[in-house]
Amino acid sequence: MGLNRVTQTIHGKVTALIVYVDDMIITGDDKEGISRIQKQLASEFKIKNLGGLKYFLGIEVVRSRQGICLSQRKYVLDLLAEVGMLECKLADTPITQNLKLSECSDQVPMNKGRYQKLVGKLIYLSHTRPDIAYAVSVVSQFMHSPSKDHMDAVTRILRYLKSSAGRGLMFSKNDHLKVDGYIDVDWAGKF
Incomplete structure (x- = not known):
């Protein structure tokens, strides 16, 4: 449903x-x-x-004089607790710079169901966290055959989320219809 x-x-x-x-x-x-x-x-x-409205489908809604903030802080903390990473080492970025993941037959395979479940939760989390969207799109490419390298990249995203659990989207009150955007691309890995 x-x-x-x-x-x-x-x-x-x-x-x-x-x-x-x-x-x-x-x-x-x-x-x-x-x-x-x-x-x-x-x-x-x-x-x-x-x-x-304060909370709906894992999304927290906070109103202030500045506007409305949507975050998934509790969702992040629950996810970290579920995977035993509440006390993990923090990461300052969601993905290692210039990381190139691929499929190789000599890589150590990981539990496919667990990997898919984690990446699915990260995809849902990216609704309020555009800062992880690129990293999540990278790891989601390997859901059919995840390896240790792929799981390490997922773990890196989780460590980053621990360092920024309360981050979210701020919709500021203002008198204009100007939209600010966010982008994080690598131009298809050509640079």
């Missing part, structure tokens, strides 16, 4: 209902629309209004 979203726009006002299994967000700029949906749902189901 995936994430489902229904959006309604009436007279330029938007109301959105986002559902994942038994978790739900109702949001928008139409307070009457939000109230109408809450009443309709309450007539059919037992629901509980938890107030402003």
